[in-house]
Amino acid sequence: xxxxxxxxxxxxxxxxxxxxxxxxxxxxxxxxxxxxxxxxxxxxxxxxxxxxxxxxxxxxxxxxxxxxxxxxxxxxxxxxxxxxxxxxxxxxxxxxxxxxxxxxxxxxxxxxxxxxxxxxxxxxxxxxxxxxxxxxxxxxxxxxxxxxxxxxxxxxxxxxxxxxxxxxxxxxxxxxxxxxxxxxxxxxxxxxxxxxxxx
Numbered sequence: 001x002x003x004x005x006x007x008x009x010x011x012x013x014x015x016x017x018x019x020x021x022x023x024x025x026x027x028x029x030x031x032x033x034x035x036x037x038x039x040x041x042x043x044x045x046x047x048x049x050x051x052x053x054x055x056x057x058x059x060x061x062x063x064x065x066x067x068x069x070x071x072x073x074x075x076x077x078x079x080x081x082x083x084x085x086x087x088x089x090x091x092x093x094x095x096x097x098x099x100x101x102x103x104x105x106x107x108x109x110x111x112x113x114x115x116x117x118x119x120x121x122x123x124x125x126x127x128x129x130x131x132x133x134x135x136x137x138x139x140x141x142x143x144x145x146x147x148x149x150x151x152x153x154x155x156x157x158x159x160x161x162x163x164x165x166x167x168x169x170x171x172x173x174x175x176x177x178x179x180x181x182x183x184x185x186x187x188x189x190x191x192x193x194x195x196x197x198x199x
Contacts, residue, residue, distance in 0.1 A: 031077040033057050034110075035087035043091050047164035048102035049150070050091045055142055055169075056176040058110045062117030064183040069113035078107055106142055111136040113145075116123020127171055131181040139173045168176040 037053035044051060062070045081088045084095045088107065092098040099107055117138030121131055147165040151158070 004022045012034050017029070022024065023069055023092065027065075027076065030065075030073045031132055033061070034074070034077045035080075035085075038089045042175065043069060043093050044168060045178070047168060049106070049165055050089055050103075050147065050170075052089050052173055053176070054089070054106075054110070055139060055173055056180055058114050059177060059180040060112035060183055061140050062138055063131050063135060063180060064187065065118055067115045067118040067122070068116040071111045074111040074114045078110060081107065102150050102153060103146065103152045104153075106146035109142045109145030112140040116141060128181060128185055131184055132177065134178050135177045139168060139177055143169065143173070144158050 003095070008186055034054060034057040036166040037057040041050045042052075058074060064070075065073060077098070078086060081094070082096050082099055086094065088094055088098045090102060092103060098104065118139060119135035124130055143166050148163050150156075150165045151161040152174045154161070156164075
């Protein structure tokens with residue numbers, strides 16, 4: 001039987017990928033867009049989850065950025081909010097408490113939903129229909145994570161959780177998906193620049 005060994009003649013330094021300055025600046029600036037959209041919020045009263053424009057920003061950035069840049073942008077946004085910066089919806093306690101509260105599932109899903117949207121959009125031909133499908137699936141990830149988190153937090157029946165965390169947001173999310181897709185067809189994709197693929 002052959003023996004598998006590890007050769008340790010030399011220790012090589014770990015080389016992290018170089019990140020284009022434009023990519024870094026754009027990722028940081030894009031978190032401001034998500035924060036602005038988070039403050040466009042309307043409480044519904046019958047649910048602890050307000051209607052916000054955050055989903056639009058998450059899906060738009062997923063369509064515009066490469067998967068790595070999209071994930072990094074939304075992860076940075078969540079980190080900013082956890083650190084206490086006023087980037088989350090004003091209809092909540094802010095900081096870590098907001099991540100652990102009723103809307104925490106939505107917030108924590110943003111990096112993954114944005115990266116998935118970007119990946120699906122870039123797998124095939126970048127058409128309006130591809131963007132619409134990718135954004136739609138990204139939106140479903142956000143809704144599923146939000147509902148799951150709220151269900152675990154409140155121990156309510158599935159029908160009640162669905163009525164509070166999914167159903168009220170379906171019409172608005174359909175509009176946001178269409179809006180994000182329309183915007184990306186106008187703006188084009190930053191992912192076309194190979195320098196932006198390093199994240």
